[in-house]
Amino acid sequence: MxxxxxxxxxxxxxxxxxxxxxxxxxxxxxxxxxxxxxxxxxxxxxxxxxxxxxxxxxxxxxxxxxxxxxxxxADLPGARRDQRHDRWVMAAIVSASLIRSPLGVLAAAAALAIGAWLAAGRPWRWVALGWLAATAVPGTAAAATAAAGVTGTSGATSRERATALLRAAVLTTALAPVRLLPVELTPLHYFVAAALALAVARRPR
Amino acid sequence: MKGPFLRSPQSTRGLMVQVVVAASPALFAAVVRLGAPAAAAILSAVAGAVAVEATLKHRSVADGSAVVTGAIVALLLPADAPPWLAAIAGALAIGLGKAPWGGLGKNPFNPAALSRAVLMVALPAHFFAPAWRWDAVTAASPLSKEIGATAPSWTALVVGDAPGCLGQAAPWAVVAGGLLLVALRTIDWRVPLAYLSAIAAIALVLPGGARVTGHAPWLVGDPMLHLFGGGTLVAAFFLLTDPATAPMSQGGRIAFAWIAAIATMAIRNFTPYPDGAALAVLLANACAPWLDRVTIERRTQLGTSSRARRGRREWRVPWGRQREVSDGARPSGGTRSSRPTGS
Amino acid sequence: MMPISAYDAVMLAVAVTVLGDRRGRIGWVAVVPLVAALAALAPLGEHGYLVAPVVALVVTLPPLRAPAPALVLAVPTYGSLPAAALAAALYVSSVWLADLLDRRVEERGPPPSWRGAPARLLVLAVLYATLLPVGHL
Structure with a gap:
């Protein structure tokens, strides 16, 4: 084990x-x-x-x-790939759902990256204040909120938070073109897509 | 009977055959009334369900549950559903409604209702059309939210001259199939009775008002419209009676049916949704674990009671939150719970 | 930027609660829509842009244990206090239902690859579709 x-x-x-x-x-x-x-x-x-x-x-x-x-x-196949990936996927879902334009998604990715920088080696309190500062800039409130998606996990270490935020930033950036599709995406779409992706990723090989 | 296990004389396959036979009159009537498009939709839904079942868990195809799911999915589809939509609905019912939860008997939500609900959000255009096609004539559904739409006659409702989903093509056939299941004791008769009677009662007592009558004035105060319109009958006989998604106790199942009825009527009367039956079934499914907890677990006191757990422990830290007012005396030892805590 | 609907925000907050930020302060988080609705009613005039950071401050700093769902709930514009109360009730009841269903799913033993987050996300997807009419009330 x-x-x-x-x-x-x-x-x-x-x-x-x-x-x-x-x-x-x-x-x-x-x-x-x-x-x-x-x-x-x-x-x-x-x-x-x-x-x-x-x-x-x-x-x-x-x-x-x-x-x-x-x-x-723990003894079942797939269990060892633990829930570590859940949170940054969740952060990307939140940011992609909140932001309704490709440019906004990029702003969210930037906020996530800033969050990662803040989270690295700093206490959680400072990260919260960083988001607060970000919300003061008009238009980035949603992006800052998106950043909160993962790092609100009180059990994670600073390094884990930073890694998660960086991954979320990458995924959020990757999701930006999705906003150009002529389909009204709802959280339901993201929930189902993320569930399928996580299940496939955990499938025992 | 061997060992401590209870065995039913009926096999899973036998049960599924009974349900398919019970659904057949409604499916057949839909094909007779609507022709080739309905047949294509039904076959596509069944094919979609069976294909996904065969792909994910090929051994369980033989039990026939995928065919049953596909058939019930078809009954909930709009009358003008194209074959591709029906195939997706069937595939979703198995792919999202059954397989991820562990297969037959483990799903917390009814797969057919889940499929319809997900598609209603993902592809709303096919479910929120202002008027549904019927016998090459475009008409408003009995439960349409179109202001000014006129109410169909009772005869039209019962015989199936009113437009709606495939399951509405012949309500009498759905009732006949349901009664067959009751006669065979495949389903608990109390569930459809509780659901339908609650629907009728709510329709009678629901007061009119701007919010209600703004959608469809003729909906208020007419139980027949609610009983025979929309997916009410399909929900009563084929969705709510799914044993995997209903509570285990008799009382729980009746409460479950009431929750579904209240939700159905709330959705129909206070929201712009075309039919609340499938969503109401899902909401009732979501409440099933709570109903089980209330009706079974508490009565039988399953699980570990806190009093018993306290009794097993021979010491407690005496200060706790009152640490600062204690005199500093600490326990000198004792035994603790033998359960592993990993600390 | 098109604003997110209150219903979507509530369901996202439920998702964040169920998947990450755990239960300790559900009651506090449920107050957030009311705080946001009250803040929006404040006669700030040209200083209206202050509403978002002030709400963020109010909802983030005191608990510091469930900031993610609290912040998500602070984003949408609630039309009125009753709408905010409905959002709060929806949040609490959805978390409750998700917990009940999560337990039921775990008891029945889903396939290993679907255990945990994937199953929870599916439950949330179904709850999203099921409770959608509430968003129209």
């Missing part, structure tokens, strides 16, 4: 990925868990999170279900 699959199984990753706990809360729980370990109490992180009130009973169950599900899925 590859490292990336094991990485996605940890409670600390799951609770953040599922949006139940933010980084600060997780740090708090980890500190407490470490304190408990020093006291000789080997507490599971999920118990600590629940006792701190950071997750409730349902969320605890969801985390455990996800963990068990991923354990099963």
């Amino acid at each position: 590859s490292d990336e699959v094991v990485e996605g199984l940890r409670v600390r990753d799951l609770v953040v990925e599922l949006g139940y706990v933010d980084r600060a809360g997780l740090e708090e729980a980890l500190d407490l868990q470490e304190d408990l370990h020093e006291q000789g109490v080997k507490a599971h992180l999920i118990d600590v999170l629940e006792d701190l009130g950071l997750i409730d009973e349902d969320q605890r169950l969801q985390v455990l279900l996800h963990q068990e599900m991923r354990l099963v899925l």
Whole structure:
């Protein structure tokens, strides 16, 4: 089993990925868990999170279900190509849907590239402020919003965010000519196309 | 019967044959009334479905489910649907409505309704035409949103003289097929009864008003128009009764039919959509997991109850959010849940 | 540039929520259309261009946990407060339905290549088509 699959199984990753706990809360729980370990109490992180009130009973169950599900899925073909690609594809969908002209799509790609630069090695807060600055320029609000599509993933590292944004910028640029087609494209078209593309990409060879 | 598994005396293929036989009168009537174009549309829809099924999962072609899906897709198509549109609809029903979810019995949405809904968004021109062709005469559909369109007579509706989708070519034939399925116990009679009675009741009590009557004044207060118009009957007997996409419990299925009825009437009366039946079925399908949760999981208390889980744990961190007001005493040890947490 | 419809924006926000930015602040995100509608009602005159960045500031900075769907919801122009409330309700109910369906799909075991994001995107596509009439209410 590859490292990336094991990485996605940890409670600390799951609770953040599922949006139940933010980084600060997780740090708090980890500190407490470490304190408990020093006291000789080997507490599971999920118990600590629940006792701190950071997750409730349902969320605890969801985390455990996800963990068990991923354990099963990890041995199935295609599972190892994890969900890493989902987010930048999603960002491209958002930007392509929001922007209704080829020039606007290029602007979105530029915003995504700027987002990538901001995301590299910088905390998420700065990226948000970068988008905010971009929205102040008339006409680029949608482009800046598109950039938010991927990097709002609170569990990703700065490098992963930057890579995702760059990929999204490339895909968004590639989608610019699609806007020239005489077809009214809706999010439904993008959802179906992206689902098919991701499924084909994950097909075991 | 072997082992702990329940087995039905009916094979999948047997069930599919029953459904095809039940759909046959409606399909045959459509061909008789509309001629070669209807036959071409029906054959194209079936061919599209079977071709995709054969490509993606060739073994399951023999069970006949693709033929059933193609036939029901055809019943939902506009009367003047060209063969290529029918073929795409059939292919979409299998390609998007069945295969991605794991095949027969695993799809959360009815494939035929899904196919129609997706095509309605992707190719709206073929579904939002102001008037549909019927017997070489252009006329408004009974559920048309054309202001000023006149209501067809009840006789025309029942016999099938009113324009609409292929399934409307002979409503009596759809009813006959549905009753055959009920008689054979292939479908749960409560579902169509709950759906149709709710449609009729809503049509009677729905008050008139600018928003409603602005679309089609004659729609208000006439249950027959709603029962025999659009895809109501096809939805009642062939879409809502799909066991894979309906709730498991009896109560859940009745609530499911009511949700579909409310959605059908809301779409017909308050939106510019030509017919709400297929979309309403999809909405009801989307609610099916919730209905199962309400009617089955809670009653049987499936899953892990929080109280039981609490009981298994022998210690809790005593301070939690009140950490700062505690005296600093910490638990000295204990056993914890044996479930793997990976931390 | 043709503006995006409120319905498309809501469904995109649902997609971003379901696929990436997770659930913690759905309630907060649902407030965004109301904030955007109120901001649009503000008598800013020639300073109307400030609406977008101010809404972005309001919706992005406080939560910092679900900015993507919040920003997507801040983009369209909501005709009135009831329309914004409808958008908020649509967002919450769509996320709820998508979650229920996601669970159902996972329980039934889709093919490995369709697990996860592809199946979720398909669910979203069907929900988009199904709930489209709501956009006309």
